[in-house]
Amino acid sequence: MIEMMLETFETGTGYWHPLVWVTAFVIIFLIVYIIRGFGEKKYKKGTGQTQAFLSGNKEYDKQLMHVQSSNLYWGWTEALKWIIDVLKKMHTGNVSDYVLWFVVVMGILLLFVGLM
């Protein structure tokens, strides 16, 4: 069983060995951690060093400081607005339309398979 667990995963054209990957990951993590140890040691938790600098402005309410989900990937959604708008129109939420899509797909399949 252990031999089987250590086997390489063959994908047809390549190989994948998760244990080797994990071992490499751990080694790299340790190296990075050691390098981190050489870094600045004057950091003091809970002092002014850790406070956000907001140009003298008062800190907003925490709820407002959190970047909300709708504001994420704005550029992405704006660039793909054309396709997103089409897809939104497609997803009407109306069950009759859901059935219509089923009929459309079935019709196309009937043509596709029937003509062959």
Place this chain on the structure above:
Amino acid sequence: MNIVDMLLTHAPALTIAIPLLGAFLTPLISRVSEKGRNIFAIIIVGITALFVFLMASEILANGPMTYVFGSTAATVQQSTVIRILFEVDALSIFMAIIGIILSFVAVVYSYAFMEKNTGLDKYYTLLLLMTTGMLGMMLTGDMFNFFVFLEITSIASAALVAFWTNKAKAVEAGFKYIVISTIGALFVLFAIALLYGQYDALNMAKIAQSLGISGFTFIDKIALVLFIAALAMKGGLAPMHMWLPDAYGQAPASISLLLIGATQASLYGLFRIVFTVYGEVISLPAISIGWILVLLGLITMLIGVIMAIIQTDFKRLIGYGAVAELGYMALAVGTGLTIVANADPNITLQTAPFAMKAITGGLFHVINDALDIGLLFLVAGAVYYATKETSLNKLGGLARNMKYTTIFFIIGLLAVSGLPPFNGFASKLLIYESTYQLNPILSIVAILSSILLLAIFVKVLHSVFLGPALPKYETVREVPKSMLLAMAVIAGIIIVFGLFPQVIVTNLVEPAANALVNNSGYLQWLTGGF
């Protein structure tokens, strides 16, 4: 015959009978003790799981099991064999393992998650009925029986989707689900009737054999189209997927988990029809059913990820993620079929280069998707349990108070995005490489979809778990231990599957893929005295 042999002999029937009997006993036990009812449901699913694993060990060692409901000798009346057969091969048992794992985790998770709800006698009854229907679809070798179990699953699922009747959206989602399910089931029944009219048989193996003899008539083609369209809709393939985010998003999280199994049971039905029932004629070069599956898979992946990225509801977002994941399975299995159709006529599915790798990847992804998306749904349920909120715009900073849930979410996120060393990576790697052989663009779209899935769930990680601690969630605490245990079980399986993919592929997935492409094993019972 000792007790184990006897239980093994009747295991296919008991796997269905135990949850069915348990379903009807649940309301009675509920009258005695509510806690007892919850534990009873766990025990029932646990016993069913034992039978599934018992059957799995037998089937993987000695080949398919056949169970006859009725007399052991064929009852022949006007040349028609009248009886029901369960034919359980490596593919059926592979699917049953997925179904029972999901069911067991769902019932354990429900213990605390549904604790404060009323009407739980109905909830557990429906949950066990859903398990029965799902397993029945996977184990039966009879077309009409498949339809009956499809109906049982659909009705129980629709009622559970609408379980929170105080929420209008849940009731609406349940209504949509039952409409879609009924229409799908109606067309499945119509297709079964067409085949029955042609071949005077309901048994899948018998029909497969008759199809091989008759060739591929126009009626057979119509039946095939009806099966593909109806089961693809029930299996959540785009553009017929729209019911899925509605249902997954509004059902209790434990039911969303189980709905994954029900959806995959329909996909299993689709694959079974295409490969086993139509196995003798499907590889004819002129009929490229494979390309249909490939196109449906591509559309499903792209629509799933693009729609997911703009969602602001936690569970609905995961629902669209689930849609995208279903696309990978259709893409992979379709690729396998297409490679064969494009190849030399002498090349079969078993010998075509990369065809088997594609199908193995597709099936491996079936189990990985169930685990990864399932874990994410449980996390969403845990967040809802703790905060009573599902809007991503209103959540934030929960990692401080829900450390374990956050860890489980990160595991689910990495797995569903196909990042190493988790299970999603192994199956997606197989899919990328095999689809590349058919057309590099397919592989590029698949990889792009995975990248987008990562982006989508990183957005959720940021929105729900990271950011400043929000004052309104200061009192939020980690969810109860039974819910954590349910999530830990799935997370554990994800890690094991990710670290040792070869073990899973060799022992579970490849036998299932072989059973799928080689229908001679399934047809063997016809010459085996049954």
